[in-house]
Amino acid sequence: MSSLSKVVASLKERFSEVAESEFRGLTRVVVPQSQCFEALTCLKGEFGFDMLVDLTCVDYLNFRDATDRFGLVYLLASMEDNLRLTVRVMLNEPDLTVPSVVPLWEGANWMEREVWDMFGILFEGHPDLRRILLPEEFEAHPLRKDYPLQGRGERHNFPVLTRGEA
């Protein structure tokens, strides 16, 4: 634990706007959008967070007391020191662009594609930012809270085959 607090302390020193909080023994830091790539590079290069456990996103629309729309979440782990750190980047429309972390962690490739698919967050510099789960022609980002659960008619948008024509 001591070592993790050292990491957070020096991260705060370097990036002035970093906010720290703790929840059930997990340390979380919120990094401003403009500094997120530098902060993650520093975490990987200097503090040895060599594994990106997960990269996901939360839509805080209509969430109580929330001020930002999206929270991009990086779950990092350091194999050597057995540390875990949650890094969050808050994003607001219309600027939903963050630098891709594929240069840092190769495994971010598909995770970023999924976040793009489901939330429409753009990852700048991603080698192949296509939809990963939904069909290519799908146009919405369905995990956004303002997307209706039953869709906008996409599930009914197919030709109807009748007997005798095939």
Added chain:
Amino acid sequence: MAIELPENVVISKLDSLGSWCRKNSLWPMPFATACCGIELMATGASRHDLARFGAEVFRFSPRQCDLMIVAGRVAMKMLPVLQRIWQQMHEPKWCISMGACASTGGVFDTYAVVQGIDRFIPVDMYVPGCPPRPEQLIQAIIDLQDKIQAEGTIGGREFNTFARQQRKRALMELPIIRTPQIVLPNRQGTN
């Protein structure tokens, strides 16, 4: 004038003879996409023994089948595949929609799940249940056999869309609401 028939000779219509041949040798195409597929496999296995009804040979090529059994939920990404496979099957062909999901979408009333395959391909038999027991599927196959026997084959009456497939529900075309597309930077990749 009475005609004396030799022993072991019966007289039938070619039509019902053809239907009789067809109905007792159905070749199912398993389109098993979810949990219902497990019951479908159980139906084909030795315990429930679909061989008793002449439909035990599951073929995984649509060209060799005449009965499509859709077992499980069909996602909207899967539906074009389902339609392609249905089109690849030869006439005469039939379709059983097995389970709540294939028939109505079941509990998955979401943007990604097709709310009943009968909106997009013709369906002959619906099997309710989540999942249906193998007995129910067998009952559906027996009922389908009766249907095949009743409808006749010679003369191409099975191609008569209207008599054969009474639409089970109103097919409504819902409009797609287009949202403005976000332009992707670096679509072709930078590194």
